Amino acid sequence: MEIKDYYCVETNTPRQTGESHTYRSIHSANKLLTTPEDGVKTVYDLFHGAVKSHGVREAMGTRKLIKEHVEEREIIRKVNGTQVAEKKTWKLYELGPYEFMNYIQTYDIALALGSGLKVNGITTDSSLLFFAGTSEKWFLTAQGSISQSIPIVTAYETLGEDGVITSLQECSSSAIFTDPTLLPKLVNPIKHCPLVKVIICSSEPSEEQSDLVHSANPDIKLLTYHQLLKLGQEHPQPVLAPKADDVCCYMYTSGSTGKPKGVVLLHRNIIAALGGINRILSQHINDKDYVLAYLPLAHIFEFIFEMCCFYWGGVLGYASPRTLTDASVVNCRGDMPEFRPTVIIGVPAVYELIKKGILTKVSAMPVHRQKIFSGSLALKQYLLKRNLPGTGTLDAIVFNKVKAATGGRLRYCVSGGAALAATTQAFLSTTLCPVLPGYGLTETCAGSFVLSPEQWHLYANSVGFPVPSIEFKLVDIPELNYYSNGSPPRGEVWIRGPAVCNGYLNRPDDNASSFTEDGWFKTGDVGELAKGNTLRLIDRKKNIVKSLNGEYIALEKIETQYLTSPLVSSVCAYADVNHVKPVVIVYPDEKALRACLLKHKGKSFSGDTEAAFSQLCENKEVQNIVLADLIAIGKAQKFAAIELPHAVILSNFEWSPENNFLTASRKVKRQTIEQFYRTQIQEVYS
The missing domain is CATH 3.30.300.30 (ANL, C-terminal domain)
Structure with missing residues (x-):
């Protein structure tokens, strides 16, 4: 496909004073996408359809923990001006190989889990809170809940007690999915939330952990994931498929400032977002890809991308940030070199670590090899910008050795969650594979903008073009001297479309300040219309500070x-x-x-x-x-x-x-x- 096909265009919507034109993807100039294909209206439709399409193909893989190795190391700290030696415990993990299940197996398991929830009295007028780390059990239990039209609630595992209490109470949650290590954090919340009747643990809790829960509420039923699965297999229930306008998820924002808010995501919002991302990336990521899954599933970015991968027929490899590399494992390889992904998604902090890791290894090389690396880097970037041949030779001689640390077959990296430095994007795109920056928010179901693989070197420092399920405009911020009629146009990014949520749960003031009556969401991000009508992000409005000299x-x-x-x-x-x-x-x-x-x-x-x-x-x-x-x-x-x-x-x-x-x-x-x-x-x- 020619690159021009990704340009965004002005719509016929009349331009208002203090605003830019409204822009859309050229794929949706006349009508915004609402679905990846006819007949897919809900997350259940997408999950069920993927299973029918991909059948016995591998769907997802996980590793079993064989053993935890504990080491004591001595570190020196300065206390009140005096150096003090302290012993610190380090954990190293020994893991088995990846074991895979196919698409049909995932569907059968999800439906059994949904049946188990229903047998335990979890109904559509309540919800299931997820307070756990990313895993295949998280994903499949969520799909099981959705198969019974039970809304899910996502809360980061680092959310404080007050945040957990708020989410449980606001969403009328009667069940919680969690990890045994997080049970102590739930003791106080379940005291304040009498609606909670069931806690499902991803693995067997210790006797001490179980006692903690029952001391807070002796009537709570404590089940393991496998017990819930077995219960559902023994008492299968008919699927109660959700409708497009039903709530799929109450997703609580991480709350970098203030109180976490529950974003109400309907099935149609999520499906529209998937449709937009699919239209741009499905030509590049497909059923031959292996996608590493390790970011929090409570984050909309990970949740949406895992659903996309499932739709495309790819293979998800579940991993942990603690065991991604060889550094914290013993007698085995880290998750990344073991799984050998073709696609990874990450936030800028992850990519900065990867870049620094590469540079650290380069700096340890002899000087002549450092010069070869630097020269090859500059030459490859020169060739890429001019679309000249020769990059494959440089990869074979120099850069494939860098890629080997990730398993050797990495094709694309997708970045989201925050702005990625253009220099980091260029470095990794040259040494590893194209890094595709994107942009979106929980309120817009993540991927509102994305840069396609063949574009990364053409539109540096941008987050790409709008996906076909949203439209956007820039609105003046006079107090910060950003104007949509400037050169280049700048202003607050407003987004509208079927992928945008209707608002926050029980937050009328926030809804009034963040959403307009005609459907626009005010992102709070300051953007600039850049080359080719791509979007470049400048900063958050709240992070732009006037200094003493007025600038x-x-x-x-x-x-x-x-x-x-x-x-x-x-x-x-x-x-x-x-x-x-x-x-x-x-x-x-x-x-x-x-x-x-x-x-x-x-x-x-x-x-x-x-x-x-x-x-x-x-x-x-x-x-x-x-x-x-x-x-x-x-x-x-x-x-x-x-x-x-x-x-x-x-x-x-x-x-x-x-x-x-x-x-x-x-x-x-x-x-x-x-x-x-x-x-x-x-x-x-x-």
């Missing part, structure tokens, strides 16, 4: 670039109206930082490179070295002077969803971080 700083924009530094594992920028430049808070990559300090030893660094990590983070010379690196990146990206950091603060502990510094989708929780480092921020500004 605006887009925090997420600069974070995206600073995250590309090998020295940076996580980053959060802070700016306010009382100061000209931002302060950047960094959790450094310890290994890369120590290697960097060795190079600066005797020059800009006079300390001990073997000092405790916490001590290095407090060292002014170390802070200045990191600051200089970030400033160099900013200048290379042509940042304005006010976007270059005034100072850096180095964090000496890892940021994670567990400590509330990151959301489950790996976005920074800005308010938490700013509050934690408030004193240091004031000190560096003073």
